[in-house]
Ligand SMILES: Cc1cc2nc3c(=O)[nH]c(=O)nc-3n(C[C@H](O)[C@H](O)[C@H](O)COP(=O)(O)OP(=O)(O)OC[C@H]3O[C@@H](n4cnc5c(N)ncnc54)[C@H](O)[C@@H]3O)c2cc1C
Ligand code: SF4
């Protein structure tokens with residue numbers, strides 16, 4: 001059992017939890033993820049690591065309710081436990097293995113969309129702790145959906161926040177901010193790291209390809225085991241098929257086949273829709289109304 | 294009980310039409326009377342050939358005699374001397390090519406049903422709460438076992454009996470390896486059979502830490518240098534699925550057999566009340582002809598689909614056990630033999646809508662001695678489908694070999710280890726099972742686990 005030491009609602013449908021997981025906290029690196037399973041009957045759910053405390057043996061996760069399993073998970077409180085918590089899985093972000101002096105010469109731009117702010121945070125924090133200040137763009141639909149803005153401010157070089165509806169700081173999509181920084185203000189970046197909804201990563205990658213700015217994205221396909229055993233997580237990168245759980249989750253954004261990845265993410269949508277209805281309606285759900293097809 | 298000495302006492306099975314719709318065990322096993330009748334057919338040979346066919350050399354005439362005399366507890370004890378998983382082996386071992394294949398009774402008639410008798414003794418022991426006892430003292434030496442499949446479990450059990458303090462590290466949330474995630478409920482019941490065998494292991498004092506991925510959560514070097522483990526046995530299996538590399542393979546509705554079976558078996562997607570979804574499919578093709586393909590096909594059938602096995606050679610070359618092919622046919626699986634997929638056809642939403650295949654014929658024998666299938670030009674045709682399950686074999690996962698200093702592998706990514714004692718290229722590290730041989734069988738993995746335990750005992754005794 002893996003004890004929840006803190007459970008907090010960050011925004012509508014977005015939750016943060018500190019979980020006791022000593023082995024993971026000891027060995028994890030930015031860019032990696034964990035798999036959580038709530039109880040005996042739960043699904044195995046991959047979640048990126050948002051923060052870690054090696055001394056105290058704590059892993060921080062942030063997740064958004066997207067289906068029945070995450071909806072159930074959101075009901076967990078401080079003092080409750082996950083039955084299973086496995087990791088760290090996947091490869092660490094490439095820069096964690098680079099020569100520090102070389103890395104210091106590079107100018108990095110991070111682009112975080114929505115709940116993707118959570119996995120961006122430990123990367124920017126790691127760089128900050130190693131004396132490197134990276135610029136960060138954070139985007140959300142609206143002000144109430146922004147998360148970790150204060151935390152990010154402390155570790156980022158320049159922080160640019162934008163909301164689709166203009167309810168906080170800039171108005172518009174993250175791609176517009178990139179254009180503004182690179183084209184209008186003439187800023188030079190050596191690498192861009194974009195993490196957020198698949199559609200956002202697709203459009204950022206399209207733009208940065210035009211701008212000839214190398215871009216890394218972090219994919220979150222459907223997974224089961226997370227150790228390379230099932231192939232549920234396969235994605236096409238360039239001409240190769242990769243297993244995101246072991247080869248990724250980070251890949252060259254200019255080579256990822258996003259359209260295929262987005263279709264694959266929808267695979268269980270019908271089943272998931274039914275499960276959500278069943279969860280909400282309990283025994284009153286008997287199907288047949290056509291709502292869940 | 295009347296019986297023809299040349300014939301096996303038939304074993305009761307669920308009717309094919311009934312079992313095709315449920316996940317209950319197909320084979321119901323012998324009762325006491327049937328088991329004793331079958332045991333009485335055995336000649337109790339002096340130089341029993343059956344024993345030489347058994348990879349762990351169970352004293353077969355010995356335990357059969359005890360069953361005949363009604364001493365089932367003693368029969369179980371005799372089997373347990375050599376095997377840690379008798380209820381499992383009695384169900385899934387390929388007896389026809391091992392013990393039963395060698396049995397002298399088989400020369401003129403049918404061999405003794407050794408597997409069914411082994412299963413009977415093990416089931417009886419479980420139902421009567423007979424289990425192995427914990428050794429009185431430990432020797433204080435810590436050994437780590439990676440993976441809780443048949444090789445790891447056997448190695449851990451043998452070492453615990455010798456007094457070692459054994460901890461098994463398992464990547465998944467449930468111990469058992471392929472026994473829990475691969476082989477389906479209807480062949481190997483999880484709660485009834487696998488779990489009690491794992492619990493017996495824990496009664497011997499073996500600790501199991503689940504959710505630890507060696508190579509990620511920690512490494513072999515750290516286990517030895519920081520956690521005080523004096524030796525390590527790697528029984529991490531061969532879990533990496535292969536795909537064909539044909540167009541359309543990433544479409545929605547194409548799965549590896551591993552994914553399909555894991556969703557159904559480990560995550561229990563077939564049962565109400567569990568959260569993991571599975572695409573049942575209405576018309577399913579399973580590509581491949583091994584045991585894994587049969588298991589995937591029969592799982593899809595039970596979930597309500599029409600199921601085709603698509604295999605590029607003929608029936609004779611099917612690598613699956615004869616019993617499994619027979620069961621699959623009885624249940625209504627359709628065999629499209631001498632057929633090979635060339636492309637998966639995809640609809641506008643990214644879902645499978647069919648598969649283009651080509652007919653094959655058998656040509657000259659290839660390196661494996663089997664006749665090589667060759668395409669018949671112009672014979673392409675389309676199968677209409679909504680689900681494709683790829684069952685083309687698996688290879689060992691590089692997670693461990695790539696993170697352990699000095700652990701050598703061969704070109705198939707298999708860990709190189711001595712067959713007699715499991716010794717690898719790294720001091721103190723032993724290996725066995727599918728991780729060394731590539732995908733094989735439960736009993737061969739157990740044999741390797743035994744050899745590894747022996748190797749570790751010798752190594753630590755002389756250290
Ligand atoms: C569907 C299916 C049906 C089969 N049917 C039969 C049959 O009827 N008869 C038969 O004899 N054989 C059968 N086999 C083959 C048989 O199951 C295997 O040969 C046998 O289980 C191998 O045992 P093992 O101990 O080597 O590995 P496995 O059973 O594969 O166990 C390995 C374990 O190690 C764990 N592991 C892997 N990597 C790590 C890591 N880095 N850290 C921690 N843990 C790790 C895995 O999660 C797994 O639990 C079947 C296989 C499958 C897939
Ligand atoms: S070879 Fe057959 S008859 Fe002889 S001891 Fe073995 S099982 Fe019995």
Ligand code: FES
Pocket residue numbers: 222223224225226227228229230231232233234243244245246
């Ligand atoms: S999640 Fe199973 S292989 Fe990646």
